[in-house]
Amino acid sequence: HINLSGLNTKFYIQAADNASKGKLQVNWKYLAAIDGVRYKNDFSKATNSNTNELAAMFLEKNSTSNKVRNSNYRLVDLDVVLEKLSFDKKQKERVYTYIEDLKYTGTLKNNLNNVSTQQFIQELYPEAAEIYNKYGVLPSVTISQAILESGWGKSELSTKANNLFGIKADTSWKGKKIKMNTSEYYNQKIVDEFRVYNSKQESIRDYGEFLKNNKRYKQSGVFQATHYIDQANAIEKAGYSTVENSKGQQIYSELVIDIIQEQNLQLLDFQCEMNYNKNSQ
Known part of the structure; x- marks a missing residue:
């Protein structure tokens, strides 16, 4: 061995x-x-x-x-x-x-070898692969953000509203909404309205649409990025999250990248890209 x-x-x-x-x-x-x-x-x-x-x-x-x-x-x-x-x-x-x-x-x-975390990843992978095929957002980035934003699907927002990504209900949102506390800035709490979905899969689909329809993601290079480190940095640069550490430094992309490396999510990118090759031959 x-x-x-x-x-x-x-x-x-x-x-x-x-x-x-x-x-x-x-x-x-x-x-x-x-x-x-x-x-x-x-x-x-x-x-x-x-x-x-x-x-x-x-x-x-x-x-x-x-x-x-x-x-x-x-x-x-x-x-x-x-x-x-x-x-x-x-x-x-x-x-x-x-x-x-x-x-x-x-x-x-x-x-x-943790059954519940592996199940969570596997449950999200098919839809995350679809988002990659459609928009070019890497499965590692999609799933890492879902893990980070929803605490492995255990957050109140994801259990009550299937909202894995903390996407807010802005004026463009025509679906159901839910009011929740948010703690984006170090030690500050704000109440916001968030989108409600029928399933985790619907949440992933909407996340793909959300990135695609907000110009700032294209402008910051999210869709040009072909590697998870570059893509996570571009998503932070576009202002997806303003999460900071106690020194006031933005740490969102770092958190996303750490989860990817801890959980081998970049190997899902590898899998997706290999399949993409095979499917198109």
Whole structure:
């Protein structure tokens, strides 16, 4: 099995993200599993340059008309990379075993084998994938915001109104409304009206529409962003949330990114982009 105690997950998440920025999402578990095999589980042998080189092997220029949304890249299949690395049958099998070993590993100390959190993520994923196909908002960002805004679906607003994103009922909203307390600024409480939905799925659909219909999201680069870090920053820049820390610094994108890395939500982006490739071939 993979040497989990010697594995620095953040190192691999970062290597995958460095390669993915402005392109498509590389799967960090593939990098960790391959290094585990080629360095015989001695992760101290992994260097920045070797791992960055490996990550780059999972992306290639795409000059065909089958694009993943508007990306000029496509993701390379794991088996193709293993062939290029001249791995034999045993090594390939070990890579797949190691990937399975990493099933519940993220940046959190405890593993991700929590039934209720995994169920929540899986429940939202199909609709989040639709929002990606339709608008280009990454599933990792959609689901992370839902987790953050609704406290894993346990907030009063989400249990009473299925409102996962804290979207307010402005004048454009013709549906049902609910009055709630809000605490956007450090230690300040305000009462506001929020949108009511029939289901979590409807809440996700409306979130996609909300971003699309508010010009400021396009202007801040939300829809140009092809990577979760860039997209989370663009959403903060557009003023989605004014949440601040005690020093008055905006911390919304940081919170969104932390949840993505803790829960491996960027691997949902990878999944979506791989499927997008397959669906269009």
